[in-house]
Amino acid sequence: MSLRLRLTVLVASVFLGFWLIASIWMMAGLSHKLEVTFDKRLRSTAIMLNNLLAHVPQNSLGDAFPAIIEANEIGSDKGLTCQISSLHGSIIASNNSTSFPSEAKLAQGFSYLSSGHLKWRTFTLISKQHKITIADKVAERESLYHNLLKSILIPPALAIFVTLALLWFAIGRGISPIQLLALAIEKRGSNDLDPIQLHTASKELQPLIASQNALMARLAEGITREKQFTSNAAHELRTPLTGIMSQIQLAEMTDGEIQQKALRQVKRSANRLNAILDNLLVLARVDANISLQVEQPWSLKLLITNLLQETNQDITRIAVTIKDEQLVSCIPSLMIAIVCRNLLDNALKYSIPNTPVIIEAHSAGDFLTLEFRNNADVSPIDLPKVTTRFWRKGLVDGAGLGLSIVDTIAEKYKGALTVNNDEQIFVVQFSVPV
Amino acid sequence: MFILLVEDDEVIADAISTFLSNKGMVVEHATSIDAATRLIQSSRFDLCILDVNLPDGNGISWITWLRSKNYSLPVLILTASDSINDKVTGLKNGADDYLVKPFDLRELLARLFSLKRRASDRLTNVITHGILKYDLDLQQVFINDVLISLSRNEDLLLQSFLNNPQLILTESQLKDVLYGTCDDVASNALNVHLFNLRKKLGSKVIETIRGFGFRLGKIEATKE
Numbered sequence: 001m002s003l004r005l006r007l008t009v010l011v012a013s014v015f016l017g018f019w020l021i022a023s024i025w026m027m028a029g030l031s032h033k034l035e036v037t038f039d040k041r042l043r044s045t046a047i048m049l050n051n052l053l054a055h056v057p058q059n060s061l062g063d064a065f066p067a068i069i070e071a072n073e074i075g076s077d078k079g080l081t082c083q084i085s086s087l088h089g090s091i092i093a094s095n096n097s098t099s100f101p102s103e104a105k106l107a108q109g110f111s112y113l114s115s116g117h118l119k120w121r122t123f124t125l126i127s128k129q130h131k132i133t134i135a136d137k138v139a140e141r142e143s144l145y146h147n148l149l150k151s152i153l154i155p156p157a158l159a160i161f162v163t164l165a166l167l168w169f170a171i172g173r174g175i176s177p178i179q180l181l182a183l184a185i186e187k188r189g190s191n192d193l194d195p196i197q198l199h200t201a202s203k204e205l206q207p208l209i210a211s212q213n214a215l216m217a218r219l220a221e222g223i224t225r226e227k228q229f230t231s232n233a234a235h236e237l238r239t240p241l242t243g244i245m246s247q248i249q250l251a252e253m254t255d256g257e258i259q260q261k262a263l264r265q266v267k268r269s270a271n272r273l274n275a276i277l278d279n280l281l282v283l284a285r286v287d288a289n290i291s292l293q294v295e296q297p298w299s300l301k302l303l304i305t306n307l308l309q310e311t312n313q314d315i316t317r318i319a320v321t322i323k324d325e326q327l328v329s330c331i332p333s334l335m336i337a338i339v340c341r342n343l344l345d346n347a348l349k350y351s352i353p354n355t356p357v358i359i360e361a362h363s364a365g366d367f368l369t370l371e372f373r374n375n376a377d378v379s380p381i382d383l384p385k386v387t388t389r390f391w392r393k394g395l396v397d398g399a400g401l402g403l404s405i406v407d408t409i410a411e412k413y414k415g416a417l418t419v420n421n422d423e424q425i426f427v428v429q430f431s432v433p434v
Numbered sequence: 435m436f437i438l439l440v441e442d443d444e445v446i447a448d449a450i451s452t453f454l455s456n457k458g459m460v461v462e463h464a465t466s467i468d469a470a471t472r473l474i475q476s477s478r479f480d481l482c483i484l485d486v487n488l489p490d491g492n493g494i495s496w497i498t499w500l501r502s503k504n505y506s507l508p509v510l511i512l513t514a515s516d517s518i519n520d521k522v523t524g525l526k527n528g529a530d531d532y533l534v535k536p537f538d539l540r541e542l543l544a545r546l547f548s549l550k551r552r553a554s555d556r557l558t559n560v561i562t563h564g565i566l567k568y569d570l571d572l573q574q575v576f577i578n579d580v581l582i583s584l585s586r587n588e589d590l591l592l593q594s595f596l597n598n599p600q601l602i603l604t605e606s607q608l609k610d611v612l613y614g615t616c617d618d619v620a621s622n623a624l625n626v627h628l629f630n631l632r633k634k635l636g637s638k639v640i641e642t643i644r645g646f647g648f649r650l651g652k653i654e655a656t657k658e
Contacts, residue, residue, distance in 0.1 A: 008455045231515060
């Protein structure tokens with residue numbers, strides 16, 4: 001059901017409901033008032049007639065009969081029926097001797113009387129000399145009541161239909177901004193991420209459109225980032241793959257030293273491919289927000305010592321200082337191992353050869369902090385880019401994911417990664433709250 | 435052919451260089467746009483193989499720069515992106531062909547020949563100069579359909595002259611063709627190869643233009 005129809009039905013139902021109750025109330029009130037008015041008329045007529053008869057001498061009442069009977073003979077059975085009878089029950093005069101029952105014995109006051117298919121409302125006044133009965137047909141009363149109802153109810157009923165039509169039109173106009181918005185959304189292609197622009201949007205719809213546009217913008221940004229990532233990942237994976245394939249092809253075509261060299265190059269590219277895949281998997285795990293539980297508190301000093309022993313790089317350049325050590329339980333050791341490996345790898349790879357790499361770490365207090373310092377010339381222009389995914393500088397093997405992974409881990413654990421370069425000393429600081 | 439290879443990945447560059455050298459070409463390798471710019475300003479290359487993503491910039495921008503400086507050498511771009519937009523952008527900016535990584539070395543060679551053929555307005559991989567025919571695919575020279583055996587360096591020199599029949603090639607350019615941009619080449623080595631070439635193909639096959647260099651001569655007149 002359309003919103004317009006729904007709103008119209010709802011408002012019309014309420015409106016008609018109220019109108020119906022008011023009408024029933026009015027009809028009930030009208031019926032009662034009419035009944036009282038008609039009864040008053042019967043009573044007044046009876047009293048008036050009684051007063052008239054009181055001024056007629058008793059012995060001359062008979063002279064008046066023909067006139068009354070004559071009046072009766074006019075033959076109209078509409079209007080009031082009047083019957084004068086003696087106290088003994090003999091009819092003295094009646095203007096409707098045909099349909100009104102003359103033999104009825106009526107007590108003083110109001111009562112109903114049925115005669116055949118007719119029903120009467122009567123008022124009987126009994127004086128010392130005679131009995132006066134004034135009667136009204138109930139059917140006539142009802143007819144009058146219905147005619148009155150018709151004349152009262154028809155104009156409002158017509159007004160209701162006009163009102164409903166106006167309501168349908170007004171609701172249509174009122175919800176037209178919603179209809180325009182629906183149309184604008186309906187017209188969009190599945191890949192259309194442009195903002196919705198409605199110049200006639202009402203104040204109430206503005207937040208909805210703004211939120212929709214913000215969502216679209218975030219979605220577009222996400223898709224662009226995703227595409228960029230996929231494109232970069234494809235590039236990074238294809239480069240060593242090309243190296244492997246072309247060197248294998250070369251090895252197939254040649255022999256001797258050239259072939260051996262080609263095979264060595266294949267191995268080199270395979271190692272690089274493996275490292276890139278490892279990094280991508282780590283990044284995917286961190287990005288996917290897979291939360292690793294800290295099974296038991298671990299030692300930062302032990303972790304760094306083990307890492308240095310495992311590395312196949314020149315560790316004589318590395319100086320490690322661990323201050324205020326206490327067991328860590330705020331972040332899994334695996335995450336810090338990834339952080340340390342990436343920062344150490346970067347420090348050794350990008351530093352000036354044979355210059356020291358200094359590692360300072362502490363896990364006491366409010367933060368767990370790792371600081372790596374090495375001699376490297378990173379320009380101020382490049383500093384903001386170092387955490388960008390796939391960003392690399394110079395001819396160094398690597399996918400440009402190391403610092404990006406560390407930055408993502410810092411973000412996931414509500415920490416921070418800062419990079420600085422001061423007089424050719426490149427400082428990377430990773431910290432997470434304990 | 436004297437090829438400029440601009441590629442920052444050492445493994446890929448090594449494979450291409452070795453493969454093309456085995457196919458009788460001389461490859462000069464640059465790892466950055468900066469190095470490539472210096473090389474292009476000092477030597478005359480027949481073709482350029484260019485990687486799009488380089489450490490100091492984008493290869494496509496470099497092609498734009500090349501064309502703005504009126505360098506007309508054919509450029510084949512190597513790209514890891516298979517998106518149509520990237521290919522179209524490269525071709526619109528002056529690249530002559532492209533290859534998506536990973537590629538087959540044989541396809542690379544075929545495309546290089548194709549580029550050179552188009553650049554020289556030839557329809558096939560056979561260069562004809564009078565009664566001399568040079569088959570680029572087989573790297574064989576025929577005079578009156580008789581195979582003439584040439585050494586690698588003689589072959590390289592002949593290819594250079596045949597690819598640039600109207601041009602006077604300087605001694606320096608010919609040395610580049612033979613040895614790349616190495617400086618430590620014996621001064622008379624080029625003359626020895628030219629002498630041998632004249633001996634095998636005729637004394638007037640290479641004309642000496644005094645004070646300038648050398649040019650391809652008329653083969654009919656030199657036939658012995």
